[in-house]
Amino acid sequence: MTEEILSIREMCETFDVTPRTLRFYEAKELLFPIREGQKRLFTRRDRARLKLILRGKRFGFSLEEIRQLLDLYELDDQQETQLERTYEVAKRHLAEMESQKAELETAIEDLKQQIEWGREHLAKLKGGEAA
Numbered sequence: 001m002t003e004e005i006l007s008i009r010e011m012c013e014t015f016d017v018t019p020r021t022l023r024f025y026e027a028k029e030l031l032f033p034i035r036e037g038q039k040r041l042f043t044r045r046d047r048a049r050l051k052l053i054l055r056g057k058r059f060g061f062s063l064e065e066i067r068q069l070l071d072l073y074e075l076d077d078q079q080e081t082q083l084e085r086t087y088e089v090a091k092r093h094l095a096e097m098e099s100q101k102a103e104l105e106t107a108i109e110d111l112k113q114q115i116e117w118g119r120e121h122l123a124k125l126k127g128g129e130a131a
Helices: 008-015 019-027 044-058 063-074 080-125
Strands: 034-036 039-042
Touching: 008 019, 008 039, 008 044, 019 039, 019 044, 039 044, 044 063, 063 080
Parallel strands: none
Antiparallel strands: 034 039
C-alpha cells in the first residue's frame, strides 16, 4: 500500500508542481489527500485527478469546469455523463483556441508588415543603408 501513497514532495517531483499548487487544488476541492497531522498523502486516485487537472488547465479549462467534470466520475453511469460533458467542453475550448490562433496569425502578419515598412523607411532615412 505504501507504493500507492505519495508524499507532497513526491507528488511535486512527479508532476512538476509546487506544494502551494497542491494545497490550492485541495482547497478548491479538486484533490483529497489523506491527512496525517500536517502531512498530506496522495493516493492513486489523487494522482489520476491531478493528471486530469493539469491536462484540463493546458487546454484552457477553468478550475470550476475541471471540478465539475471530475465530480461527474462519481455518477453510476460508467462515466457516460462525464464523457459527454467533457466532449462538449473540449469542443467549445477547441473552437475558442482556433479562433485565438487565427487572430494571432493575423496579428503576426500585420506586425511583420509593419516591421518591414519600418525597416524600409529607416533605410531611406539613413541614406539607403539597410537597417
